[in-house]
Amino acid sequence: xxxxxxxxxxxxxxxxxxxxxxxxxxxxxxxxxxxxxxxxxxxxxxxxxxxxxxxxxxxxxxxxxxxxxxxxxxxxxxxxxxxxxxxxxxxxxxxxxxxxxxxxxxxxxxxxxxxxxxxxxxxxxxxxxxxxxxxxxxxxxxxxxxxxxxxxxxxxxxxxxxxxxxxxxxxxxxxxxxxxxxxxxxxxxxxxxxxxxxxxxxxxxxxxxxxxxxxxxxxxxxxxxxxxxxxxxxxxxxxxxxxxxxxxxxxxxxxxxxxxxxxxxxxxxxxxx
Amino acid sequence: xxxxxxxxxxxxxxxxxxxxxxxxxxxxxxxxxxxxxxxxxxxxxxxxxxxxxxxxxxxxxxxxxxxxxxxxxxxxxxxxxxxxxxxxxxxxxxxxxxxxxxxxxxxxxxxxxxxxxxxxxxxxxxxxxxxxxxxxxxxxxxxxxxxxxxxxxxxxxxxxxxxxxxxxxxxxxxxxxxxxxxxxxxxxxxxxxxxxxxxxxxxxxxxxxxxxxxxxxxxxxxxxxxxxxxxxxxxxxxxxxxxxxxxxxxxxxxxxxxxxxxxxxxxxxxxxxxxxxxxxx
Numbered sequence: 001x002x003x004x005x006x007x008x009x010x011x012x013x014x015x016x017x018x019x020x021x022x023x024x025x026x027x028x029x030x031x032x033x034x035x036x037x038x039x040x041x042x043x044x045x046x047x048x049x050x051x052x053x054x055x056x057x058x059x060x061x062x063x064x065x066x067x068x069x070x071x072x073x074x075x076x077x078x079x080x081x082x083x084x085x086x087x088x089x090x091x092x093x094x095x096x097x098x099x100x101x102x103x104x105x106x107x108x109x110x111x112x113x114x115x116x117x118x119x120x121x122x123x124x125x126x127x128x129x130x131x132x133x134x135x136x137x138x139x140x141x142x143x144x145x146x147x148x149x150x151x152x153x154x155x156x157x158x159x160x161x162x163x164x165x166x167x168x169x170x171x172x173x174x175x176x177x178x179x180x181x182x183x184x185x186x187x188x189x190x191x192x193x194x195x196x197x198x199x200x201x202x203x204x205x206x207x208x209x210x211x212x213x214x215x216x217x218x219x220x221x222x223x224x225x226x227x228x229x230x231x232x233x234x235x236x237x238x239x240x241x242x243x244x245x246x247x248x249x250x251x252x253x254x255x256x257x258x259x260x261x262x263x264x265x266x267x268x269x270x271x272x273x
Numbered sequence: 274x275x276x277x278x279x280x281x282x283x284x285x286x287x288x289x290x291x292x293x294x295x296x297x298x299x300x301x302x303x304x305x306x307x308x309x310x311x312x313x314x315x316x317x318x319x320x321x322x323x324x325x326x327x328x329x330x331x332x333x334x335x336x337x338x339x340x341x342x343x344x345x346x347x348x349x350x351x352x353x354x355x356x357x358x359x360x361x362x363x364x365x366x367x368x369x370x371x372x373x374x375x376x377x378x379x380x381x382x383x384x385x386x387x388x389x390x391x392x393x394x395x396x397x398x399x400x401x402x403x404x405x406x407x408x409x410x411x412x413x414x415x416x417x418x419x420x421x422x423x424x425x426x427x428x429x430x431x432x433x434x435x436x437x438x439x440x441x442x443x444x445x446x447x448x449x450x451x452x453x454x455x456x457x458x459x460x461x462x463x464x465x466x467x468x469x470x471x472x473x474x475x476x477x478x479x480x481x482x483x484x485x486x487x488x489x490x491x492x493x494x495x496x497x498x499x500x501x502x503x504x505x506x507x508x509x510x511x512x513x514x515x516x517x518x519x520x521x522x523x524x525x526x527x528x529x530x531x532x533x534x535x536x537x538x539x540x541x542x543x544x545x546x547x548x549x550x551x552x553x554x
Contacts, residue, residue: 052407055410055426055436057403057434057436060403060406061404063404155389194343197341197343199380199383200343217382225389230337230390234333234391236336239388239389240388243385246385247389
């Protein structure tokens, strides 16, 4: 059986609808076990690392912070990507998308609501993760640089905003959530690992190829800015607030752009089973 | 029917267990340590990881200011961590001329991105050197022949961290894996000379280090001549601490043949000879 909706709204967006959809996503997040399992894994692995005795010195902490932050980043990416990737396909499979869009909820509201729900849910998860990280760090270092940790968590959250928007765009392009999640994971890790160095690669290439690589360098979202683990691990102090604000605005603009693309693609899609 | 299948499976399991048991025993007993299991599981790839973890310790020594695979590095340059632990005194050192691997930012994205990672060349100091130790230990665990891991960890343990017992224990682990290493013996002798002020044991260890170096030299294994100079230098220091002038003279005369600062040493030899020739009061 196949049914389709080719309804296009021209009315003003309703914030109530957006929040209602976001609320459902947040509820789904805390009902699922993913977050709890990942938090437990982070806690167990970090405590195991902490229990290792190294030259009878219990003040060694940076390796522990390093391991804990790496696990937090991986866990948060897993939560963000898997949560965002299943949103639209799950609504389609369970056929709840049809009454939702017929209610009427605009497609833009639907996409923004899904984004907001995933992003806020990831924010809650990050608060729990960073709270644990702060406790571990304070237990060894006997200091708690709250502002530095806040900056790091905020930038992490901003990074997840871009990632979630990218995955939502992927979920209206790719049919299967698994392929979307895998592709997005590879893209995000690739960007975090190499995007900051593409300009160095581009200057070594000449002509059209160099120009193309430079164009890609400017076009892709620079997620590596939001990974400030080195500064936190080695206690480098606060990031310049202007730079912090700049990165926040960049994340906002990029998320908006990706969500806009997702909305445009979704608008032109015929929703079928 | 299912009963017979179950019995057959049980027999198969028992037969496999008798075969595998001896293999596992051999795996566990090879070398008599957990390292043998790592060797069996990882093979030679563990050496690659050991190098990586040593590089990680170097990155920690610079508080994260460290070149990635994309950054330019001068060919043949040794890491600051090795240099510091082998030659230079402790303390904060800024190497502005070495900090240039980043270069000038090529565009606004790179300039802006530099707010989010370390861009200043500093070294750990004042006891924070302990933060490197987990990576050095891991490096040595993965490759027990990674001498630099033992030497570097021991240097920091016995100097700024003031943990000679831990340094000695780690060096002895290294010595068990590398019984012919004159480098480890040199470092072990220093623990006895500088931390324990036990010149008798220190001298014996340095003599053994000298013997090992000469053995490798005789076998054309090209041992490090700088290390030989260091061994002889430490022997002379022990002689001086023991007040054994005749022995000191003999050792200095040997040292002068390989030393880089020959003139200074020759001057000291003349002074020592004059002191020995002077009539005793």
